[in-house]
Amino acid sequence: xxxxxxxxxxxxxxxxxxxxxxxxxxxxxxxxxxxxxxxxxxxxxxxxxxxxxxxxxxxxxxxxxxxxxxxxxxxxxxxxxxxxxxxxxxxxxxxxxxxxxxxxxxxxxxxxx
Amino acid sequence: xxxxxxxxxxxxxxxxxxxxxxxxxxxxxxxxxxxxxxxxxxxxxxxxxxxxxxxxxxxxxxxxxxxxxxxxxxxxxxxxxxxxxxxxxxxxxxxxxxxxxxxxxxxxxxxxxxx
Numbered sequence: 605x606x607x608x609x610x611x612x613x614x615x616x617x618x619x620x621x622x623x624x625x626x627x628x629x630x631x632x633x634x635x636x637x638x639x640x641x642x643x644x645x646x647x648x649x650x651x652x653x654x655x656x657x658x659x660x661x662x663x664x665x666x667x668x669x670x671x672x673x674x675x676x677x678x679x680x681x682x683x684x685x686x687x688x689x690x691x692x693x694x695x696x697x698x699x700x701x702x703x704x705x706x707x708x709x710x711x712x713x714x715x716x717x
Numbered sequence: 718x719x720x721x722x723x724x725x726x727x728x729x730x731x732x733x734x735x736x737x738x739x740x741x742x743x744x745x746x747x748x749x750x751x752x753x754x755x756x757x758x759x760x761x762x763x764x765x766x767x768x769x770x771x772x773x774x775x776x777x778x779x780x781x782x783x784x785x786x787x788x789x790x791x792x793x794x795x796x797x798x799x800x801x802x803x804x805x806x807x808x809x810x811x812x813x814x815x816x817x818x819x820x821x822x823x824x825x826x827x828x829x830x831x832x
Contacts, residue, residue, distance in 0.1 A: 638820055640823075645825070645828075646825050647808055647810075648808070648823045650820040650822065650823075653820055693760070695759070702765055702767065702772070702812075703748065703812050703819065704750075704765060704773065705750075705752075705762065705821060706762070707759025707761070708759050709757065709758055709759050710758075710759055
């Protein structure tokens with residue numbers, strides 16, 4: 605049972621344009637959502653998060669949007685840079701007192717110059 | 718470097734052998750997690766420690782797997798009688814107990830190959 609889904613395995617974008625990565629979840633008990641970036645042979649690096657009490661969180665070029673009614677979140681990267689090329693994982697957790705993260709399968713982003 | 722440190726980075730072992738991995742979390746973090754990532758998948762939760770207490774274990778953690786965190790500092794993950802299906806990236810993460818929801822910081826992982 606895949607509780608967190610990233611239906612696009614890959615995304616190609618030109619430098620300077622917007623990258624939009626999508627994530628859907630099925631468990632309505634999730635109340636905290638995170639995006640991680642992963643380069644090959646490295647561990648995931650935290651990018652940005654959002655609590656279920658918000659619908660938007662922004663940090664520099666990165667913005668995460670949360671639509672609770674649709675159980676959908678998205679990560680916007682503007683402008684995209686070649687260094688953003690990596691695998692992006694969406695993750696979710698419930699308010700259980702610790703960070704038991706449920707990850708999606710990832711989207712590979714390629715930003716070309 | 719004050720990040721999460723894992724050792725070794727790579728391990729190749731023969732089927733049936735035992736292996737042990739080590740994780741050193743960020744020093745002020747009292748929460749420590751182990752995850753496993755296989756090809757084409759996202760990381761999957763294995764187990765969680767708060768200080769030295771192992772508070773939750775996933776059903777993915779079979780009897781051949783054991784994790785410890787003596788004195789609430791570093792942690793070890795041991796796999797006994799390894800099988801080819803154990804081949805994966807084993808990730809350790811830590812987080813502070815500052816507030817309820819906070820990001821977990823991951824190490825670079827230990828890639829296990831069972832031949």
